[in-house]
Amino acid sequence: MTDWKKVTGTQPERPEEIDRTSSPSTVYLRKNIEQVEKEVEGADGKIQTVTEWQYDEKEMTVEEYENMALMKSVVEENTSGIVESVTQFQKDAVIDEYTQQLIEEGLI
Template sequence: MTDWKKVTGTQPDKPEEIDRTSSPLTVYLRKNIEQVTREVEGSNGEMATEWQYDEKEMTVEEYENMALMKTIVEENTSGIVESVTQFQRDAVIDEYTQQLIEEGLI
């Protein structure tokens, strides 16, 4: 996996955020995709349209592992939140009970 790098592309259509088709071995992740216009060097004011974006390359295996982990986290998020919330409730109740015992109220 590479770090994010700034890339300029000349493709006619907006690049996909996740590109699994350009290469059989590499998945390209893209973000901050912007269309820009610039003057072509050596021309008489001719303008060219390009795409600028941040891009990261991953192997297909790295991407599939990342996607699997994301799915697992998304599927289990509500259960994790419930567990933490219940743990916090139990801790508050335990602390309050201890305080009542120390004050001799129970």
């Protein structure tokens, strides 16, 4: 997996945010995709305006991407259960602490 890098593309259509088709071994993740116009000097010496895409891109192997997608799916499916478990643990801890205070103060 690579770090995010700034990329310029000249493709006619807006690049996909998740590109699994350009390469059989690499998945390209893209964000902050924007179309910009740029002036360049042509072969004849005249200034021309060209349209380009600029975006941040990260590359990962197909295996890395599939593992990431699987982990994301598992987390999304289990988020409510995890939150409930943490909340119950916090409640139990508060009750235990309060009970201990009552014992120390001789009220129980």
